[in-house]
Amino acid sequence: MTGSIDRRTASWLHRMLASTALTATAIAAQAATAQEAPAAPEAETETAARPADEVIITASRTATNGLQAPTPTQVVGVEVLERQAVTTVMEVLNQNPAFKATRSPGANATNTSSPAQATADLRALGGQRTLVLVNQSRVVPFAPASNLGVPTTTDLNLFPTNMIERVEVVTGGASALYGSDAVSGVVNIIMKKKFSGVEVTGQAGISQRGDYATQRIGAIAGTSFADGRGNVVISADYSNNEGMGDIYSRDWGRDEYMIVSNSQRTVPGTPGFGQPALILSPNVHNSLGAGGVIISNIPGLTNMTFNPDGSIRPFDKGEIFGGQVMIGGEGQSIIKGVAQMPDVRRFTTYGSVYFDFSDSVTGYIEGGFSRSVGFLDGIAIRLASQAIRRDNVFIPTAVRALLPATTQSFNISRIAYDLGKNYYEITNETPHGTIGLEGRLGGGWKWDVHASYGVNNYSSITYNNPVSANLAFAIDAVADPVTGAPVCRAVLQGNAAAAGCQPLNLFGEGNASTAARDYITGQAWSKVKYDQFTAAANIVGEPFSTWAGPVVVAFGGEYRRETSSLTADEVGSANGFLTAGNAVPYSGEFSVKEGYIEATAPLAKDMPFLHSLSLNGAFRYADYSTVGGQQAWKVGGTWEPVEGLNVRVARSRDIRAPAINELFSPGSNVRNSVSLVVDGVTKAANIPQNTSQGNPDVGPEYGDTLTAGIAYRGTGALRGFGISVDYYNIKIKDAITNLSTVNIANLCSNGDAYFCSLFTYGPDTSTPDPNDRIHTGLVxxxxxxxxxxxxxIDVTLNYGTSADFLGDGGRYSMSASGTYILSAIVDSGTGAANAVVDRAGENGWSNLGSIPRFRGNLSQTIGTRAWELTLQTIFISAGKQDVTYNTLPTNTINDNDVPAVAYLNLFGKIFVGENRQYEMFWAINNLLDKDPPPTPYTILNFPTNGQYYDKVGRNFMIGARVRF
Structure with missing residues (x-):
């Protein structure tokens, strides 16, 4: 809902305007005597094709320009990053319709293992299937302590935006060129190799509601030396984002939308009778009770809740309840106090030294250090069914009087807001560096060699974390037989494991002692050290020519070794924490030796309807220490019937080798009931289960990609106009996954011997037959x-023209990109009838592979040499909460529709100085203060999908930049 700017925000804006103006004036005064900066380059569009005479290196090592590469490539220039005042490259990439913000601070309110993480996820197929490069070389990935479920990917927090020259995105498979992980595409971040002068940027921002405050300061400096033979560049960037509170900090959050399971729908006379199995509704609260609710069937006590003074009253359960939530009733949301967006602090440096030893040999050293810290407010203790024994010392008198003499215990539910919530501090530090040589051999041949090493040091600390054993000891409190004071039963029994136990009163809010709160919680920690060493060599040349031009060949080899080691605290190592923080130590490693060859052969030139025609092919062989020899290949061609019109097609086979955690993680145990059908008889047992561990025998994933499209770059009267339309089809088989216990049990019950073999079995003591066996465990x-x-289908459209009526250097430019999803089929591998689902048009976030049918991004910029104004429109099409809803009687829902949403963002710049070296910039994001639609995630109880929709609302950014 649109709202006015509050006083706090207005005051902050006033101070920021004054502060920024003073800062810019002071910097300008200091820079007045400095060397004049060169004029700023003309703006480029977000996804424009590069000029024909500029080499696009990412899509092909042999193509001499981007139009010769058969695989589509999109380019984000540095001016886009500066225009939008972003602190990380992720913020711009996730506006590209080809990307999904799967793991980003906006979507990471539920990502307790890495809330500050920012990854690139092309095609919503998972960040582990998008390869991120820096200057065409790999960088050490981010590997959190979660034993599985969090992919090993590159964290985009590594790279300071002021050091980035441009970002090239290959929207198709590229494993033949770059090896494993390039299944859905490649993001190649091109850093500045030469820079002269100094550039300083400072900015700050805040939301209209007074939160989401951001501060950033960054600088880059460079100079030449040795008579211009060398150049050194160094940059540093610090940013701090103070995050966003819980859902009650926004009006849309106060609506308390959630999807509730209607467990009463088949019972006549109850509120849910006749309604769907699932209900999307506002005013959804927890059904656990902040003071505790008796859930056992005891006359006079069932559904009674506890007041702070220990008295009891009926608990208002609302109209419909399912699981731990209900529609209406008393209380608040189950995620009260849980941050919608984490606090993120980030510091990163990057630098390089390039030196020409001769006209044909250049040496370089480049690398940097980054540190990002994410802070996240987590959940309160939730007890769905806690047994209370009859002699518990804290049972209120009113309850004790109504307990039947035969009742030895009863169960209560409780959400313990009053005991505090856990919160997370995740630190990610990454030093990394590369040393290399590059040169020319003559005759059109070039070569390069490099070696790189990086370490990712991950640290997770969870504070106020409930310890399961301590909580159980503290709840089981009795009266001391001597003093009558409350004491833990286990202490009276002399149980050494309960040493220091403090009795906990769960009956009514605010009755727990400080000592009890301190006893039941602990501090979980885990650390991961991940190393990556890479050495590579490449040669590119022209061995011969045809009448249509030179044949270009590239070949090379690479060696890579990656190791990972996880350590953790004693409690977490034993899966001893109630809600989060459990990490079981392990270590693992792999190495790979690879070789590749690529060739581009021109077949025709300057003929009617054959302005140019060329074929391209590549092959890579990789020998892994874990999965053995693997092959990847690509073949494609480009046809330019007339100048400026390019037709391209490519077909590739790509691979992704399993990550270390997918191979060696020990996983973690849970204990739940499992049902199996044996000889037509259903046998259920409560058994330990570990379905999250790795598998040293797991194999690689394989991807088959087809791309075909056209690109037109205007000439003559159409100069400044460009359009591309590309079709893509990506098929991934043998995808690495971990099935759930339910999936495995169903497969076994259906007669699949392999899945039955994952269970261990013992005698079934419930039957007299000694040969009758039942499952006892699952791994x-x-x-x-x-x-x-x-x-x-991907579409990009660009246009730029002069607009002299605006003034000196007047210009208008437009850039548009869109992706329409024809199908997004996901096969979970369970073998069930509903295992294969087309997730296209699914705007909710509960299911892997879900993606809106269409997303678009349109930017229009007008300006002169003195000012610039950009209006950006981001569009997300209408869709479904879940495409499988309303397909079975068990998953009907009252409202499965998600409306279309459009966001407007406005960016502006003012330039001062003859060479525009002084610049003030500003941004208003979500200009119309558009609320996100209700798209709840029922498992985590969040009301909207932050992977696509803005949760912050209207927010402001203002800053200054000086170049000298």
Whole structure:
């Protein structure tokens, strides 16, 4: 809902304007005697094709320009990053319709293992299937302590935006060129190699509601030396984002939307009778009770809740309840106090030294250090069914009087807001560096060699974390037989494990002692050290020519070794924490030796309807220490019937080798009931289960990608106009996944011997037959059973022209990009009838592979040499909460529709100085203060999908930049 700017925000804006103006004036005064900066370059569009004479290196090592590469490439220039005043490159990439913000601060309110993480996820197929490069070389990935479920990917927090020259995005498979992980595409971040002068940027921002405050200061400096033979560049960037509070900090959050399971729908006379199985509704509260609720069937006590003074009253359960939530009733949301967006602090440096030893040999050293810290407010203790024994010392008198003599215990539920919530501090530090040589051999041949090393040091600390054993000891409190004071039963029994136990009163809010709160919680910690060493060599040249031009060949080899080691606290190592923080130590490693060759051969030139025609092919062989020899290949061609019109097609086979955690993680145990059908008889047992561990025998994933499209770059009267339309189809088989216990049990019950073998078995003591056996445990690792297929169309459109009526240097430019998803098929590998689902048009976030049918991004910029104004429109099409809803009687829902949403962002710049070296910039994001639509995640109880929709609302950014 649109609202006015509050006083706090207005005061802050006033101070920021004054402060920024003073800062800019002071910097300008200091810079007045400095060397004049060169004129700023003309703006480029977000996804424009590069000029024909500029080499696009990412899509092909042999193509001499971007139009010769058969695989589509999009480019984000540095001016886009500066225009939008972003602190990380992720913020711009996730506006590209080809990306999904799967793991980003906006979507990471539920990502307790890495809330500050920012990853690139092309095609919504998972960040582990998008390869991120820096200057065409790998960088050490981010590997959190979660034993599985969090992919090993590159964290985009590594790279200071002021050091970035441009970002090239290959929207198709590229494993033949770059190896594993380039299944859905490649993001190649090109850093500045030469820079002269100094550039300083300072900015700050805040939301209209007075939160989401951001501060940033960054600088880059460079100079030449040795008579211009060398150049050194160094940059540093610090930013701090103070995050966003819980859902009650926004009017849309105060609506308390959630999807509730209607467990009463088949019972005549009850509120949910005749309604769907699932209900999307506002005013959804927790059904656990902040003071505790008796859930056992005891006359006079069932559904009674406790007041702070220990008295009891009926608990208002609302109209419909399911699981731990209900529609209406008393209380608040189950995620009260849980941050919608984490606090993120980030510091990163990057630098390089390039030196020409001769006209044909250049040496370089580049690298940097980054540190990001994410802070996240987590959840309160939730007890869905806690047993209370009859002799518990804290049972209120009113309850004790109504307990039947035969009742030895009863169960209560409780959400313990009053005991505090856990909160997380995740630190990610990454030093990394590369040393290399590059040169020319003559005759059109070039070569390069490099070696790189990086370390990712991950640290997770969870504060106020409930310890399961301590909580159980503290709840079981009795009266001391001597003093009558409350004491833990286990202490009276002399249980050494309960030493220091403090009795906990759960009956009514605010009755727990400080000592009890301190006893039941602990501090979980885990650390990961991940190393990556890479050495590579490449040669590119022209061995011969045809009448249509030179044949270009590239070949090379690479060696890579990656190791990971996880350590953790004693409690977490034993899965001893109630809600989060459990990490089981392990270590693992792999190495790979690879070789590749690529060639581009021109077949025709300057002929009617054959202005140019060329074929391109590549092959890579990789020998892994874990999965053995693997092959990847690509073949494609480009045809330019007339100058400026390019037709391209490419077909590739790509691979992703399993990550270390998918191979060696020990996983963690849970204990739940499991049902199996044996000889037609259902046998259920409460058994330990580990379905999150790795599997040293898991194999690689394979991807088959087809892209075909056209690109037109205007000439003559159409100069400044460009358009591209590309079709893509990506099929991934043998996808690495971990099936759930329910999936495995169903597969076993259906007669699949392999899945039955994952269970251990023992005698069934419930029957007299000694040969009758029942399952006693389950251990299942990563498996190659999943599959994906996504099919869609990418469109980009660019136009730029002079607009002299605006003034000196007047210009108008427009850039548009959009992706339409034809299908997004996900096969979970369970073998069930509903295992294969087309997730295209699914705007909710509960399911892997869900993606809106269409997303678009339109930017229009007008300006002169003195000012610039950009209006950006981001569009997300209408869709479904879940495409499988309303397909079975068990998953009907009252409202499955998600409306279309459009966001407007406004950016502006003012330039001062003859060479525009002084600049003031500002941004208003979500200009119309558009609320996100209700798209709840029922598992985590968040009301909207932050992967696509803005949760902050209207927010402001203002800053200054000086170049000298």
């Amino acid at each position: 299942a690792g990563s498996l190659n059973v999943g599959a994906f297929e996504q099919e869609g």
